[in-house]
Amino acid sequence: MHARNPRIGIIGSGAIGGFYGLLLAKAGFDVHFLLRSEYEAVSHHGLTVQSAVHGRLHAKVNCYADAAQMPPCDWLLIGAKATGNPQLAPLIVQAGAPDAKVVLLQNGLDVEAQLRPLLRADMHLLGGLCFVCADRQTPGVIRHQALGTVNVGYHSGPGDDGGRRLVEQGVSLFQAAGVSSVGMPDLAGARWQKLVWNVPFNGLSVLLGASTAQLLGDSHARTLVQALMEEVMVGAVACGHAMPAGYAQQLLSMTERMPDYWPSMYHDHVHHRPLETEAIYAAPLARAQSAGCHLPRMEMLYQSLRFLGKNSEGAML
Amino acid sequence: MHARNPRIGIIGSGAIGGFYGLLLAKAGFDVHFLLRSEYEAVSHHGLTVQSAVHGRLHAKVNCYADAAQMPPCDWLLIGAKATGNPQLAPLIVQAGAPDAKVVLLQNGLDVEAQLRPLLRADMHLLGGLCFVCADRQTPGVIRHQALGTVNVGYHSGPGDDGGRRLVEQGVSLFQAAGVSSVGMPDLAGARWQKLVWNVPFNGLSVLLGASTAQLLGDSHARTLVQALMEEVMVGAVACGHAMPAGYAQQLLSMTERMPDYWPSMYHDHVHHRPLETEAIYAAPLARAQSAGCHLPRMEMLYQSLRFLGKNSEGAML
Numbered sequence: 224m225h226a227r228n229p230r231i232g233i234i235g236s237g238a239i240g241g242f243y244g245l246l247l248a249k250a251g252f253d254v255h256f257l258l259r260s261e262y263e264a265v266s267h268h269g270l271t272v273q274s275a276v277h278g279r280l281h282a283k284v285n286c287y288a289d290a291a292q293m294p295p296c297d298w299l300l301i302g303a304k305a306t307g308n309p310q311l312a313p314l315i316v317q318a319g320a321p322d323a324k325v326v327l328l329q330n331g332l333d334v335e336a337q338l339r340p341l342l343r344a345d346m347h348l349l350g351g352l353c354f355v356c357a358d359r360q361t362p363g364v365i366r367h368q369a370l371g372t373v374n375v376g377y378h379s380g381p382g383d384d385g386g387r388r389l390v391e392q393g394v395s396l397f398q399a400a401g402v403s404s405v406g407m408p409d410l411a412g413a414r415w416q417k418l419v420w421n422v423p424f425n426g427l428s429v430l431l432g433a434s435t436a437q438l439l440g441d442s443h444a445r446t447l448v449q450a451l452m453e454e455v456m457v458g459a460v461a462c463g464h465a466m467p468a469g470y471a472q473q474l475l476s477m478t479e480r481m482p483d484y485w486p487s488m489y490h491d492h493v494h495h496r497p498l499e500t501e502a503i504y505a506a507p508l509a510r511a512q513s514a515g516c517h518l519p520r521m522e523m524l525y526q527s528l529r530f531l532g533k534n535s536e537g538a539m540l
Numbered sequence: 541m542h543a544r545n546p547r548i549g550i551i552g553s554g555a556i557g558g559f560y561g562l563l564l565a566k567a568g569f570d571v572h573f574l575l576r577s578e579y580e581a582v583s584h585h586g587l588t589v590q591s592a593v594h595g596r597l598h599a600k601v602n603c604y605a606d607a608a609q610m611p612p613c614d615w616l617l618i619g620a621k622a623t624g625n626p627q628l629a630p631l632i633v634q635a636g637a638p639d640a641k642v643v644l645l646q647n648g649l650d651v652e653a654q655l656r657p658l659l660r661a662d663m664h665l666l667g668g669l670c671f672v673c674a675d676r677q678t679p680g681v682i683r684h685q686a687l688g689t690v691n692v693g694y695h696s697g698p699g700d701d702g703g704r705r706l707v708e709q710g711v712s713l714f715q716a717a718g719v720s721s722v723g724m725p726d727l728a729g730a731r732w733q734k735l736v737w738n739v740p741f742n743g744l745s746v747l748l749g750a751s752t753a754q755l756l757g758d759s760h761a762r763t764l765v766q767a768l769m770e771e772v773m774v775g776a777v778a779c780g781h782a783m784p785a786g787y788a789q790q791l792l793s794m795t796e797r798m799p800d801y802w803p804s805m806y807h808d809h810v811h812h813r814p815l816e817t818e819a820i821y822a823a824p825l826a827r828a829q830s831a832g833c834h835l836p837r838m839e840m841l842y843q844s845l846r847f848l849g850k851n852s853e854g855a856m857l
Contacts, residue, residue, distance in 0.1 A: 430747065430844065431844060431848060433847070437851075441846075441850060443842070443843040443844075443847050444844075447847075450836070519767070519836040519837050519840075520836050522767075523836075523837050523841075524840075525760070526760040526761060526763060527747065527760075527761075529760040529761075530748050530760050530761040531748060533758060534750075534754075
């Protein structure tokens with residue numbers, strides 16, 4: 224029996240699931256990966272993270288092509304795109320032990336609300352906001368450029384303690400793996416805060432074909448990034464979530480200190496995969512609108528991405 | 541001596557100058573073309589317009605590579621991009637007869653104000669708003685897909701009649717060449733009205749890589765086009781120019797009846813030529829801002845185009 228008893232399942236084999244899953248496995252947790260297209264590569268060669276922070280990490284890992292083969296997991300970290308949640312739900316249900324804790328390591332708003340009705344009533348649902356620069360290089364090989372924090376908040380589940388204990392447990396898991404993590408008492412507020420970064424950088428990386436350094440190095444694009452950040456914060460406040468003072472400036476400075484980065488939406492776009500436009504744009508726009516708040520730049524970005532997505536998605540198929 | 545006495549000079553050999561110049565020449569006017577890159581082709585083969593309205597038009601024309609060789613012209617129609625006006629000014633001065641009438645067949649706002657100080661005091665300056673779908677196919681060959689109207693307004697010049705007589709003369713010139721034309725008592729208002737079309741379609745054709753039919757055929761892009769149109773009209777009204785009721789809807793319907801069209805800014809972008817971002821976006825945004833009016837979508841489009849322009853312009857050189 225392992226010293227650290229929780230068994231962790233990782234659903235989604237991209238940069239996020241692979242990175243955190245491997246760090247947890249390296250920390251001695253009992254980690255199991257459900258994989259689809261990467262199954263062959265990972266089952267033969269294991270997982271590799273080439274990290275600017277941790278150096279080169281490599282391990283053989285427990286991996287599965289079929290959720291029915293997985294042992295029941297106490298924690299399930301979902302690293303797949305939010306666009307795939309409806310299809311993933313049955314696998315999550317299958318892989319989860321009784322009272323399993325499901326953590327959505329995804330961007331956007333209302334992703335938990337969308338998934339909740341598809342889970343078992345005994346399952347707890349949490350959100351994890353990842354501040355990390357990582358991308359998948361080849362099957363089973365992930366490049367980690369910078370950062371790594373995962374902030375955890377509770378969404379819903381049985382019992383009425385508001386999930387504080389489970390948030391603490393989740394935070395401890397990540398911290399035990401060397402990952403900086405704090406609990407977020409207001410999950411929706413934390414998701415809005417993450418959107419302040421994702422809304423400008425994800426969308427503009429696609430619309431303007433530009434990386435973070437290219438956007439911040441151009442005075443017009445930089446002003447636009449800032450204006451979008453301010454709009455998201457206006458939306459958050461209108462929806463009742465206070466934002467930290469000077470937060471936009473803080474994110475701009477953080478992004479400037481990061482290595483040049485191409486957000487995941489850019490990779491999705493160039494590979495003709497679905498874009499997370501609903502979680503990152505449509506859901507917060509709808510919330511803001513319900514609060515009587517119009518966010519014209521964000522709306523324009525959403526409309527532009529929908530247009531581009533429609534004309535790109537599946538184009539390689 | 542020709543029955544129709546005004547001598548007309550055409551500066552700028554693209555679709556606009558070539559199309560209207562050839563129609564005027566075909567109507568019997570004494571027309572002289574100042575050309576640069578197209579001089580060789582046009583001097584050997586003449587000008588050709590392949591028109592969906594007028595059929596195939598062709599003529600040998602008087603053309604010049606050097607403004608000093610042109611006879612003094614009573615009217616000068618400027619069909620070049622507004623971005624080139626400072627460089628063209630000395631040629632316009634050189635080619636203009638005493639009291640010459642200079643007509644800027646250009647899009648955008650304040651293009652006359654920019655050129656005025658570079659002209660002679662005896663010269664009259666007018667604006668011509670072209671509603672025409674035309675593009676240059678190869679040197680000396682222009683495709684005309686639809687429409688053709690030129691509306692004429694007076695900007696400035698010697699005397700104090702407000703240019704009404706000259707506007708009438710200009711309108712008559714175009715009408716004599718079979719071109720629909722009316723005089724515009726408020727040139728700035730007319731330029732704003734034209735912007736209601738140019739702001740969405742020119743910019744989005746570049747940003748989204750899309751033609752008019754593609755934009756109007758997608759519900760998100762169409763909503764964005766409409767929102768941009770409404771913003772331009774808000775700006776116009778804030779600057780004191782009344783807009784016709786239902787004008788945005790009218791333009792949308794007109795555009796749907798047009799053949800599918802790629803605006804000139806799209807061609808400029810793919811050929812790595814300067815974009816007319818200052819005349820079409822920066823100038824009206826500055827006017828609106830002076831009137832206390834913020835146009836966030838239009839500003840976002842401007843910022844995006846400046847970013848894309850900087851990263852594209854001259855890339856082929």
